[in-house]
Amino acid sequence: MALQKQPKTVLVADDSSVIRTLMQHLLKKLGYRAITAENGTSCIRTLEEEPVDVLLLDLNMPEKDGMEVLSWVREQGMTLPVIIITALEDVSQAVQCMKMGAYEYLTKPVENERLEIILRNALSESCLKEKVAVLEKELIAKDLFREIRGNSPALRRSIDQAMQVMETDMNVLLNGESGTGKELFAKAIHHGSRRKGGPFVTINCAAISSELAESLLFGHTKGAFTGATADHAGYFEQADGGTIFLDEIGDMSLDIQAKVLRALQEKKIRRVGEKKERAVDFRLVSATHRDFSQSITDKSFRADLYYRLEEYPLYIPPLRERQEDIIPLAEHFLQEFCKANGLDTPVIAPEALLSLQSHPWPGNVRELQNIIRRAVLTAGEGRIASFMPQGSQQKSTPQPSSLPISVPAETTPTSAPVKPERGTENQAILKDIELQAIVDTYRECGGNQSRTAELLGISRSTLIRKMKRHGLTRSVSIAPADRKSD
Numbered sequence: 001m002a003l004q005k006q007p008k009t010v011l012v013a014d015d016s017s018v019i020r021t022l023m024q025h026l027l028k029k030l031g032y033r034a035i036t037a038e039n040g041t042s043c044i045r046t047l048e049e050e051p052v053d054v055l056l057l058d059l060n061m062p063e064k065d066g067m068e069v070l071s072w073v074r075e076q077g078m079t080l081p082v083i084i085i086t087a088l089e090d091v092s093q094a095v096q097c098m099k100m101g102a103y104e105y106l107t108k109p110v111e112n113e114r115l116e117i118i119l120r121n122a123l124s125e126s127c128l129k130e131k132v133a134v135l136e137k138e139l140i141a142k143d144l145f146r147e148i149r150g151n152s153p154a155l156r157r158s159i160d161q162a163m164q165v166m167e168t169d170m171n172v173l174l175n176g177e178s179g180t181g182k183e184l185f186a187k188a189i190h191h192g193s194r195r196k197g198g199p200f201v202t203i204n205c206a207a208i209s210s211e212l213a214e215s216l217l218f219g220h221t222k223g224a225f226t227g228a229t230a231d232h233a234g235y236f237e238q239a240d241g242g243t244i245f246l247d248e249i250g251d252m253s254l255d256i257q258a259k260v261l262r263a264l265q266e267k268k269i270r271r272v273g274e275k276k277e278r279a280v281d282f283r284l285v286s287a288t289h290r291d292f293s294q295s296i297t298d299k300s301f302r303a304d305l306y307y308r309l310e311e312y313p314l315y316i317p318p319l320r321e322r323q324e325d326i327i328p329l330a331e332h333f334l335q336e337f338c339k340a341n342g343l344d345t346p347v348i349a350p351e352a353l354l355s356l357q358s359h360p361w362p363g364n365v366r367e368l369q370n371i372i373r374r375a376v377l378t379a380g381e382g383r384i385a386s387f388m389p390q391g392s393q394q395k396s397t398p399q400p401s402s403l404p405i406s407v408p409a410e411t412t413p414t415s416a417p418v419k420p421e422r423g424t425e426n427q428a429i430l431k432d433i434e435l436q437a438i439v440d441t442y443r444e445c446g447g448n449q450s451r452t453a454e455l456l457g458i459s460r461s462t463l464i465r466k467m468k469r470h471g472l473t474r475s476v477s478i479a480p481a482d483r484k485s486d
């Protein structure tokens with residue numbers, strides 16, 4: 001069933017009940033929804049309470065007159081067209097109204113046909129303006145978030161939320177695994193805020209010792225402690241007028257947490273060794289990969305600070321939750337790295353691309369970026385045949401006990417050997433990747449060989465040969481309890 005178009009709402013503000021009734025009648029005939037106000041005060045109240053598309057405004061009204069209403073409309077930043085309808089033609093008044101942003105100035109009596117045309121034009125113009133404003137906003141957002149590649153629904157949701165909050169001054173808590181792009185989000189939020197002209201100061205809380213934290217965050221005066229040879233402004237002061245980004249905030253000591261809470265509540269800080277307080281105007285964006293509920297339960301993180309930090313919680317999904325982004329990101333990193341280093345861009349073999357999609361990416365986008373860079377450096381003949389697992393992958397590499405198919409210990413995938421000859425190294429890596437791809441796909445297909453072969457793009461007999469070569473037996477055990485029985 002087609003949705004019915006909602007009629008546009010026209011507010012008629014006029015102290016004459018005759019005019020209001022006549023106008024209401026005419027507007028209804030023209031297909032508009034007409035509402036009325038008998039003076040300036042009730043006109044403003046109506047504008048505050050409900051959406052109005054056009055305002056037909058009389059100038060001479062009791063309480064607040066039309067000019068006052070018009071200036072209130074503009075002060076509020078309302079963009080609706082205001083059509084002045086007045087009894088007396090007064091050129092200087094008309095000029096003043098137009099200067100104040102009125103759409104049209106008409107004198108009574110107004111011909112019905114004329115009013116009809118003016119209303120239609122005013123509405124289509126304001127509709128056009130709205131569309132331009134939406135497009136402008138989209139363009140700005142595209143530019144702000146252009147560094148954040150990927151178009152998966154999960155990532156788009158995070159970007160949309162960041163766009164909603166960026167123009168406000170709310171504290172944002174970014175939550176996501178390491179390497180998901182939290183810092184990129186923090187930067188985009190800063191650049192999309194009214195503070196964009198101010199500084200963006202980043203601190204990794206995990207990287208500063210608790211002894212130094214106070215002085216680094218809040219500054220110190222000369223002589224405050226041994227080695228304090230000069231006055232020093234801390235990170236909060238440096239962020240004055242801008243945004244402070246506290247990365248890994250879950251690693252902050254309880255002592256510093258109390259001081260950060262105070263700074264957030266009072267918007268004032270005190271340098272170490274100084275009595276007076278200094279006012280600082282900052283917005284706080286913080287990030288963590290932790291589950292705070294645990295830290296709050298075990299009292300390693302203050303609940304009151306947590307609630308302040310997460311005025312707006314923003315979740316950044318791990319790469320494995322946005323499969324659609326893996327290949328576009330890989331291609332982007334490939335182009336970017338080759339361009340930056342003046343290298344020819346190699347092509348990626350289809351099986352290598354496939355292996356990217358079956359990897360769980362514990363190091364997220366950072367891991368993908370590193371793997372692509374390393375693959376470019378080791379690519380032979382302009383072709384990336386396979387990807388080198390990163391050191392961090394070791395953790396995620398399935399061990400025999402966690403595999404759905406039995407793998408002899410000596411053939412368990414490993415990360416690259418420490419420093420073998422290049423040829424041997426590449427062979428070992430290729431072997432690892434192949435084994436990994438087979439194991440992952442086999443598990444995904446619930447032990448169905450034909451389906452596994454199809455997904456891997458090889459024949460069933462090749463799959464069986466490869467499984468034999470890697471020492472993989474066909475005894476499949478999908479349930480964890482069964483695994484050891486192979």
Ligand SMILES: Nc1ncnc2c1ncn2[C@@H]1O[C@H](COP(=O)(O)OP(=O)(O)OP(=O)(O)O)[C@@H](O)[C@H]1O
Nearest residue numbers: 147148149150177178179180181182183184365366
């Ligand atoms: N969507 C993305 N598009 C392009 N590059 C990305 C994207 N996400 C992350 N990166 C890149 O991955 C790397 C890690 O990103 P970033 O430092 O923002 O992650 P993080 O979540 O803050 O990590 P950590 O928690 O370890 O500090 C950076 O080089 C960043 O440029």
